[in-house]
Amino acid sequence: MNSTRDTxxxxxxxxxxxxxxMSVARVVVxxxxxxxxxxxxGRAVQGALGRxxxxxxxxVRQGKQFVIDxxxxxxxxxxxxxxxxxxHLLSNPVIEDYxxxxxxxxxxxxxxxx
Amino acid sequence: MTARIGVVTFPGTLDDQDAxxxxxxxxxxxxxxxxxxxxxxxxxxxxxPGGFSYGDYLRCGAISAHxxxxxxxxxxxNGGMPVLGICNGFQILCESGLLPGALTRNESLHFICRxxxxxxxxxxxxxxxxxxxxDHIEVPLKNGEGRFIxxxxxxxxxxxxxxxxxxxxxxxxxxxxxxxxxxxxxxxNVVGLMPHPEHAVELLTGPTTDGLxxxxxxxxxxxxxxxx
Numbered sequence: 001m002n003s004t005r006d007t008x009x010x011x012x013x014x015x016x017x018x019x020x021x022m023s024v025a026r027v028v029v030x031x032x033x034x035x036x037x038x039x040x041x042g043r044a045v046q047g048a049l050g051r052x053x054x055x056x057x058x059x060v061r062q063g064k065q066f067v068i069d070x071x072x073x074x075x076x077x078x079x080x081x082x083x084x085x086x087x088h089l090l091s092n093p094v095i096e097d098y099x100x101x102x103x104x105x106x107x108x109x110x111x112x113x114x
Numbered sequence: 115m116t117a118r119i120g121v122v123t124f125p126g127t128l129d130d131q132d133a134x135x136x137x138x139x140x141x142x143x144x145x146x147x148x149x150x151x152x153x154x155x156x157x158x159x160x161x162x163p164g165g166f167s168y169g170d171y172l173r174c175g176a177i178s179a180h181x182x183x184x185x186x187x188x189x190x191x192n193g194g195m196p197v198l199g200i201c202n203g204f205q206i207l208c209e210s211g212l213l214p215g216a217l218t219r220n221e222s223l224h225f226i227c228r229x230x231x232x233x234x235x236x237x238x239x240x241x242x243x244x245x246x247x248x249d250h251i252e253v254p255l256k257n258g259e260g261r262f263i264x265x266x267x268x269x270x271x272x273x274x275x276x277x278x279x280x281x282x283x284x285x286x287x288x289x290x291x292x293x294x295x296x297x298x299x300x301x302x303n304v305v306g307l308m309p310h311p312e313h314a315v316e317l318l319t320g321p322t323t324d325g326l327x328x329x330x331x332x333x334x335x336x337x338x339x340x341x342x
Contacts, residue, residue, distance in 0.1 A: 040223045089180065092173055094216040
């Protein structure tokens, strides 16, 4: 939670933090409702797209993205634990699917600012 | 001896006071339980009340399902202890795996608050044996994410095994599959429903006193268990 807040904060980064050598692994988990599950939020957004004159919209689905920063390199056990957490806490396998991506240590970037 | 019924409070639970009042009016002893403990305090049955635990963050009930006390509740439920989940409590029971299926955003996207008529579909559970099959009760309903869904195989199995306990009558307020308002586990000791029987225990504040029937039911089932 804190790391996410730090990433998106716009406070100036101090020189000490800039030169920090701690390697960071970033794990990104995307969670989407299964295709067969009704997504009333996506449907409401689709309605808004029509009102904004975007033509030809076939479907809109709304999902969630979790960005988890971890200290150091990820070992196999940690990756297995992350998959378990993605399946049983971050998503509900009854209604949702997840996709987990790992960005190599040291290449973490501020994904929230695009 | 008076039965001891535990009422669990999570951060963001709202209806624990009403649930406790319903238990007391029903003639049982109220035992307050805290989500962060590992102590069921020798209760005979447990109610997970409604509310917005953890602000409904992540998914309704998802974070509470991993609370320390839930490990004890899952063990006790698997051992046959009567457990009732109301609204957010129902969501927690589904998230914890004690009940199948899931509760999702109402089809209309509206938060719904109304008095709702329910049909008792299974009067053999620990929480409904005071009723007869086909009885109608009227209790308040208030939720934004009360649409019960499950895959078709699970749904067929719930229907075939009489695990649909409550069904909406006249109107399906949230798009729940098969008009399902509440279900039980196979054994019938764990029951969850979206509407609020604990708000229908006194005519001053509720549409009926039908909710007391659930407390009478669990007291009867506890007596039957202790005799057996």
